[in-house]
Structure formats: C-alpha cells, structure tokens
Amino acid sequence: MSSNPDSYKAAWNARSATLSDGMAAVDGSADESVLAATGAFAAQQVRAALELLPSDRVFEIGCGVGRIGTQLAAALAGWHGIDIAENMAALARARVAAHPGATASAVDGPNLEPFADASMDKGYCVAVFIHMDKEDMVLYLREVARVLKPGGLFYFDHWNLSNPVGWQRFAYEVDQVGRGNPAERKDVARNQFCTPEELRLYVRAAGLELVFEDNSAHFAQMVARKPDHALAPGAPSPLPIDPARLTAGAAAAAARLAAVRADIAFSARCVQCFAECCEVLIGGVHPSTVLARWRAEPGPSPDVQLHIAWLEAIWHRHPHLWPPVAA
Numbered sequence: 015m016s017s018n019p020d021s022y023k024a025a026w027n028a029r030s031a032t033l034s035d036g037m038a039a040v041d042g043s044a045d046e047s048v049l050a051a052t053g054a055f056a057a058q059q060v061r062a063a064l065e066l067l068p069s070d071r072v073f074e075i076g077c078g079v080g081r082i083g084t085q086l087a088a089a090l091a092g093w094h095g096i097d098i099a100e101n102m103a104a105l106a107r108a109r110v111a112a113h114p115g116a117t118a119s120a121v122d123g124p125n126l127e128p129f130a131d132a133s134m135d136k137g138y139c140v141a142v143f144i145h146m147d148k149e150d151m152v153l154y155l156r157e158v159a160r161v162l163k164p165g166g167l168f169y170f171d172h173w174n175l176s177n178p179v180g181w182q183r184f185a186y187e188v189d190q191v192g193r194g195n196p197a198e199r200k201d202v203a204r205n206q207f208c209t210p211e212e213l214r215l216y217v218r219a220a221g222l223e224l225v226f227e228d229n230s231a232h233f234a235q236m237v238a239r240k241p242d243h244a245l246a247p248g249a250p251s252p253l254p255i256d257p258a259r260l261t262a263g264a265a266a267a268a269a270r271l272a273a274v275r276a277d278i279a280f281s282a283r284c285v286q287c288f289a290e291c292c293e294v295l296i297g298g299v300h301p302s303t304v305l306a307r308w309r310a311e312p313g314p315s316p317d318v319q320l321h322i323a324w325l326e327a328i329w330h331r332h333p334h335l336w337p338p339v340a341a
Contacts, residue, residue, distance in 0.1 A: 020199050020202055021202065022098045022099075022145075022146075022150075022202055022203065023098050023099060023100075023120075023122070025201070025202050025203040026039070026097070026098055026099035026101075026102060026203060027099045027100060027101045027102075029099075029203070030078075030079070030099055030101040030102045030105060031101060033079065033105055036078065036079040036101065036102060036105050037049050037079055037081075038331060039078070040078040040079055040081050041081065041141070041324075042324065042327065042328050042331070043081075043324070043327055044327035044328070044330055044331040045327060047323070048323050048324055048327040049079070049081055050084075050085075051320055051323055051324075052081065052320065052324060053081040053082050053084065053085050054085055055320055056081070056082050056085075056140050056141075057082050057085035057086050058277065059140075059169075059235070059277070059278050060082065060086065060138050060140070060169055061086070062274045062277035062278045063138070063167070063169035063226070063235075063237050063271065063274075063278050064136045064138065064167050064169055064237075065167075065270065066086065066089065066090065066136065067135075068089060068090065068091060069091050069135075070090050070091060070092075070135040070136055071090070071091055071092035071093075071094070071115075071133070071134050071135050071136075072086065072090050072092065072093050072094070072134070072135060072136045072137060072138070073093075073094045073095070073096060073126065073129065073134050073136075073137040073138075073161070074093070074094070074095045074096065074137065074138055074139065074140075075096050075126075075137065075138070075139035075142055075143075075154055075158075075170075076096070076097055076098075076139055076140075076141075076142025076143075076145075077095025077096060077097050077102065077103070077106045077118050078097065078102050078105075078106065078142075079102060079105040079106055079109060080095060080105065080106035080107075080109040080110050080118065082138075082140060083095050083106060083109075083110050083116065083118070084109050084110055087110045087113040087115070087116035088113050090115065090116075091115055092115040092116070093110065093113070093115060093116040093117075094116075094117055094118065094119070094128065094129070094134075095107075095110070095116075095117070095118035095119075096118070096119065096120075096121055096126060096128065097118065097119075097120055097121075098120065098121060098122075098123075099120060100120040102118075102120075103118045103119050103120040104118075106118035107119075123150075123153075124146075124150040124151075124153035124154045124157070125153070125154075125157055126154070126157040126158070126160070126161050129161040130161070131160055131161065132160075132161070132162065132163050132164065133161055133163070134161045134162055134163065134166065135162075135163055135166050136162070136166055136167050136168065137158060137161070137162065137166070137167075137168045137169075138168065138169040138170060139154070139168075139169075139170040139171075140169075140170070140171060141171065141233075143170055143171075143172050144171075144172055144173050144205055144206055144207075145203050145204070145205065145206065146206065147206070148206070148208070148212075148216070151216060152216050152219065152220065155216055155217060155219075155220035155222065155238075156220045156221070158220065158222065158238070158240075159220045159221040159222050159240060162240035163240065164240055164241065164242045164243075165239065165240060165242060165263055166239070166240045167225075167237055167238070167239055167240075167267065168222070168237065168238045168239075168240075169235070169236070169237050169278075170235075170236055170238075171233045171234060171235045171236070172207075172208050172213060172233065172234050172236075173205060173206070173207040173208065173232065173233060173234075174207075174208070174209075174210065174229055174231065174232055174233055174234040175207040175208060175209045176209050176210060176229060176234075177229070177230075177231060177232050177234075177285075179231075179232040179285055179288060179289045179292070180207065180231075180232040180233070182289070182292060182296075183205070183207075183232065183292065183296075184205075184207045186292075186296045187204065187205055187207075208234070210227060210229045210234050210254075211252035212252070213227075213234055213236055214227070214236075214250070214251065214252050214253070214254070215250045215251075215252050216250075217236060217238045217250075218250035218251060219250040220238075221241070221244065221245055222238035222239060222240060222241070223238065223239040223240075223241050223245070223260065223261065223264040224236060224237075224238055224239075224255055225237050225238065225239045225255065225260070225264050225267040225268040225271060226255075226267075226268060226271035226272070226275075226278070227254070227255065228275060228278065228279040228280075230279060230280070230282075230285075231279065231280035231284070231285045232280075232285055232288055232289075233280060235278060235279060235280075237267075237271055237278075239263070239264050239267050241261060241263070241264070242261065242263050255268065281317055283315055283317045283318065284317040284321075287308075287317055287318060287320075287321040288321070290304050290307070290308075290321075291304070291321060291324075291325055294325065294328075294336075295328075300336055300339065301325055301326075301328070301329040301336050302336075302339045304325065305322060305325060305326065305329075308321065308322050309322065
C-alpha cells in the first residue's frame, strides 16, 4: 500500500479500514439497508444503460465495497470490480464471494491491468470519476477503449457543472478551498466537476463513440461504445451526439438508449430531493425540517423514500452535527 498521504490509494485506504467506514465513504450509508437501497437504485440505471445479459463479463471502475456489484453479480457470467484501494477491493471481494464469477482487485494507478485487450463485454463507473483529476479520468477512458470488445458499452456519470444544482455543489467546494490553507495540498479525494462539453471531448479522444447522454440533472450521464473498427484520427468534438454521423452499430445503440432514457436519467423529483439534501449538508438546515417536509407528502414517491432513508442515516451517523429536536 502507498504511504504517500497525498495519493489516491492512501486517501481511500484510510477511508475504508472497516466495512462501516467504507460504506460511509462510498455514499454516506450508515447501514446495510441504506447501502442496499442506494445500490439498487444505481444498479437499475446501469442495467438500463448497458442492457446487461447473462453471458456478459462486466467490470466496474471504483467498485468500493461492492455497493452496486452485489446487486448485479448474480445475473452475469462475470463481474470484476476494480478499485485503487486495497481495503475497498477486499471488502467488495468478500461481499460478492457467493457468486462464482465475481471478484474484485486493486490497481496501482489509472489502468485496467487485470483485463486483456478486447476481453470485456461491458463496464461502468458510478460516482467515481468525480473524485479524480481529469488526466486520470482520460487515462481510464483510454483503458476502457482497450479492454472492451468491439460494440461493448461503458456507462459513467459525473458532476454536471452546467446544471444549477451541480453548480451549487461546486460553489460549496470553492468556498471550502477558499477557507483552507493555500499552502496545503487539496484533498486528492475531493469532488471535482465537468461540463458536458468536456466529457464529450474525453470520450471521443479515448477512441470511443458517444451513444447516449443526459445532462438534465446534477449528474451528467453518458454511455460510450467501443467502435467496431478504429475511428479515423482527428480532433474530438465537444458537440452533442449527431445521429447522422454515427456508425451503424452506434446508431442502433443510440436508438435503444433513447427508448429507455427514463430508466437511466435522474428524475426531476430526484434532483429536487438532492437539492433539498444540500440545504442540510451545506446550507445549515436541520435534517428534521427536510424529513418532515418529505414525510408530509401524500404517498411519497420511491425517489423521496430513498432520500428519506439516506438522510436519516446521515443524521444518525453524525448526531454531533445535528442534535435531536424536541418532539
């Protein structure tokens, strides 16, 4: 393990010394039930984006404790989680051990060394590129292009700087840095942000075809495809997908993805719930205020119910930040 306190590996190993710590680092979950709920939500997006088949061999970049992998592994021929932290990979490996085709391993940098060229059917990366310097994200995308079979799909998301809620989250990071010591190295695991135009450039520069994007939420979501044949060299384009310029295989993938957009994209209510969570996490509002507001809704939607469970878990994990309120 790296002893450099400024490395990704050291930062994420320190955050995952125990399963409880690892769950909190992955998405703030304070218990298995919340981890399973958020994992199921993300897994459904992945299934829709990748059209997973029982014969598929699938990889995950930044598998953490196996939050999503435990939801998917049983229905796949193979699932292989990759993480920069040995602690995370070990936790994920233990959690998917019941599935013969599932495992997880650690890497030492932005690479997919466990996989041979053109050996994987599909892959994904959820809420992980957001913690990387952009150079590392591009290096991973190049590796995705190397290990996918022709026609293989890769789904990922990233903080969307162009969305008002995404911008609000970025402004919080800016203020945090402004209050810090400028002589100290910024947290290597901090949140980072992109515009959709940037992400298109990175995907295409890696030699992948962009076949789906949704930028309506605080997270931009994209699906890239390994082309059947190497693309002609040239400067990548930051423009949105142009169906007329897609190859036949990419056009077919894009049409399927357009038909299931609602199953991939974050709903407007989900985005609103996250904005209300920000009222608590960065705005100083007590969790009880937002939770009471949500519970007062007639028949809370699944998005609201998920956020109720998540915010309650955050509150219970950090009672010193938000003392109990009188009945």
